Amino acid sequence: MGGSLAMALRPFIPHLTIIDRDPETRAACVAIADAVTDNFADGVREATLVILAVPARAIVTLLQELPTMRPDGCAVMDIGSTKTDICAAMATLPPQFDSIGGHPMCGKEISGFAAADADLYRGQTFVLCSHARTTAVLRETAVNLIHHIGANPIHLPPATHDQLVATISHMPYLASATLMRTAAALGDERAWPVSASGFRDTSRIAGSDPQMMLDILMTNKTAVLAQLAKFQELLTAVSTHLQNDDESALRDWLTHAQSEHQHYKKVKTGSAIGE
Amino acid sequence: MGGSLAMALRPFIPHLTIIDRDPETRAACVAIADAVTDNFADGVREATLVILAVPARAIVTLLQELPTMRPDGCAVMDIGSTKTDICAAMATLPPQFDSIGGHPMCGKEISGFAAADADLYRGQTFVLCSHARTTAVLRETAVNLIHHIGANPIHLPPATHDQLVATISHMPYLASATLMRTAAALGDERAWPVSASGFRDTSRIAGSDPQMMLDILMTNKTAVLAQLAKFQELLTAVSTHLQNDDESALRDWLTHAQSEHQHYKKVKTGSAIGE
Numbered sequence: 075m076g077g078s079l080a081m082a083l084r085p086f087i088p089h090l091t092i093i094d095r096d097p098e099t100r101a102a103c104v105a106i107a108d109a110v111t112d113n114f115a116d117g118v119r120e121a122t123l124v125i126l127a128v129p130a131r132a133i134v135t136l137l138q139e140l141p142t143m144r145p146d147g148c149a150v151m152d153i154g155s156t157k158t159d160i161c162a163a164m165a166t167l168p169p170q171f172d173s174i175g176g177h178p179m180c181g182k183e184i185s186g187f188a189a190a191d192a193d194l195y196r197g198q199t200f201v202l203c204s205h206a207r208t209t210a211v212l213r214e215t216a217v218n219l220i221h222h223i224g225a226n227p228i229h230l231p232p233a234t235h236d237q238l239v240a241t242i243s244h245m246p247y248l249a250s251a252t253l254m255r256t257a258a259a260l261g262d263e264r265a266w267p268v269s270a271s272g273f274r275d276t277s278r279i280a281g282s283d284p285q286m287m288l289d290i291l292m293t294n295k296t297a298v299l300a301q302l303a304k305f306q307e308l309l310t311a312v313s314t315h316l317q318n319d320d321e322s323a324l325r326d327w328l329t330h331a332q333s334e335h336q337h338y339k340k341v342k343t344g345s346a347i348g349e
Numbered sequence: 350m351g352g353s354l355a356m357a358l359r360p361f362i363p364h365l366t367i368i369d370r371d372p373e374t375r376a377a378c379v380a381i382a383d384a385v386t387d388n389f390a391d392g393v394r395e396a397t398l399v400i401l402a403v404p405a406r407a408i409v410t411l412l413q414e415l416p417t418m419r420p421d422g423c424a425v426m427d428i429g430s431t432k433t434d435i436c437a438a439m440a441t442l443p444p445q446f447d448s449i450g451g452h453p454m455c456g457k458e459i460s461g462f463a464a465a466d467a468d469l470y471r472g473q474t475f476v477l478c479s480h481a482r483t484t485a486v487l488r489e490t491a492v493n494l495i496h497h498i499g500a501n502p503i504h505l506p507p508a509t510h511d512q513l514v515a516t517i518s519h520m521p522y523l524a525s526a527t528l529m530r531t532a533a534a535l536g537d538e539r540a541w542p543v544s545a546s547g548f549r550d551t552s553r554i555a556g557s558d559p560q561m562m563l564d565i566l567m568t569n570k571t572a573v574l575a576q577l578a579k580f581q582e583l584l585t586a587v588s589t590h591l592q593n594d595d596e597s598a599l600r601d602w603l604t605h606a607q608s609e610h611q612h613y614k615k616v617k618t619g620s621a622i623g624e
Contacts, residue, residue: 179545180545180546199545201543228542228543230543235543237535237537238543239543241531241535242532242543242547243547245528245532246547246548246551248584248587249584251603251606251607252524252583253580254606254613255583256583257516258609258613259579263616264513265516266616268474268505269454269517269518269613269617270473270518272522272553272554273521276521276554278551279550280606280610281607281614283607284600284604284606284607288600288603291599292596298591299588302584302591304531305527305531305584306584308530308531309527312526313574316566316567316573316577319567319570325559325563327526327530330530331526331530331555331559332555332556332559334529334530335529337533338532338544341538341542342541342542
């Protein structure tokens with residue numbers, strides 16, 4: 075995600091420094107960056123804007139280290155997957171820092187700089203989360219940056235963002251992973267040749283990186299648990315209708331799901347065309 | 350599904366009769382069929398092989414009517430989504446009938462003859478379910494038919510088929526529909542522009558036809574309820590790990606899901622290449 079953002083922003087940045095721990099990534103970054111380093115303090119020393127593109131909890135740690143590395147302050151943004159903890163950490167930075175949370179709503183199953191793509195963000199939604207001390211100047215800088223990479227900015231409070239992503243990203247991940255584990259628990263290898271596109275699509279994100287997902291779930295625990303409770307309530311309802319041979323209630327439940335899917339597709343397609 | 354099968358089989362059939370209730374479908378079928386009718390009795394009167402391509406419970410009804418329509422018997426196959434009830438009905442046909450259950454593991458979100466595609470079955474798995482009275486001759490005919498349309502036959506007992514599709518098709522549908530309903534229950538329209546490819550893919554089959562899915566669930570109730578129970582057990586486990594901040598158990602659970610997904614992808618890709 076960070077590599078794609080660096081590539082997409084490159085034409086608009088006079089001086090680009092990339093900080094990465096991995097020697098292979100640093101070697102690859104030389105092609106697009108003015109400077110490459112594995113040292114956070116060196117990398118941020120002269121930056122006007124620092125963009126943190128690591129897992130959510132690592133972002134919080136870096137925000138805590140930043141005032142020591144950069145005592146004179148700078149602008150800070152991030153592209154972490156959850157926003158409440160990160161924006162809370164941003165709000166406690168010393169006054170010489172100006173900060174805003176960000177989350178581009180796209181991704182790749184393959185990570186690493188080799189998979190970086192300057193067009194990754196084109197046409198995608200990019201959430202911005204201001205906190206009480208985010209300035210209008212930084213909001214404008216962030217919106218311009220998002221327009222540069224071809225994405226569509228949406229402003230949301232951090233808690234709203236986290237509730238929405240719990241619903242449309244983290245709960246879907248848990249359902250996908252649970253489907254995969256349920257199918258594997260059958261212990262019948264004939265399941266795989268018999269499976270088709272329905273299983274392929276619903277199980278796809280079960281293949282996500284466990285460490286990244288662990289980080290996301292741990293930093294969005296409250297919202298994810300609320301979605302899990304709602305999901306379990308709805309699943310129990312449909313299960314009970316089937317158990318009771320209640321065709322009328324079952325048909326009604328399934329028809330609601332189809333109607334809601336049609337509404338989502340209509341709104342989603344509309345927003346992609348409109349923006 | 351029936352339209353695609355008729356188109357795919359057309360080059361190999363000397364005389365093709367299509368039976369359909371819908372006048373528009375019948376009008377479209379004239380282009381490929383030697384005869385088109387809305388009358389089941391007329392359609393099956395001189396057939397060597399009757400292929401039933403309607404929802405599972407309607408197939409059972411047609412199988413019950415068939416001996417009256419066609420007293421001298423014929424060969425019968427179906428392409429219904431569940432197999433236990435259908436094969437049980439086939440096994441009670443009079444001795445002048447030879448019958449075999451079938452289920453091609455592919456489909457389209459769009460149904461109707463306008464969406465028919467002669468290449469729909471190419472490279473896909475096609476399950477055959479024999480019952481105690483299925484002859485070796487009909488098994489061979491069915492295998493040849495499957496090879497003609499470019500699909501890969503797999504022989505499974507009806508109960509095994511139904512357990513496998515409960516796991517890799519019906520439970521994924523219920524999880525997908527529950528995800529859709531959970532997201533809609535949030536009542537926040539901002540969810541849709543914020544959603545990305547993860548939600549798109551995991552919610553896709555929530556848009557399936559409710560009547561078709563109702564039919565499938567009602568004819569595969571026992572196997573689906575067993576998969577629902579296993580799914581709920583695994584979902585409760587991951588939910589408890591998160592609730593308890595048990596990072597080690599949570600990481601372990603998520604890592605298993607990723608490994609199992611990698612195994613499925615490896616086997617699935619291998620079988621597609623190998624066959």
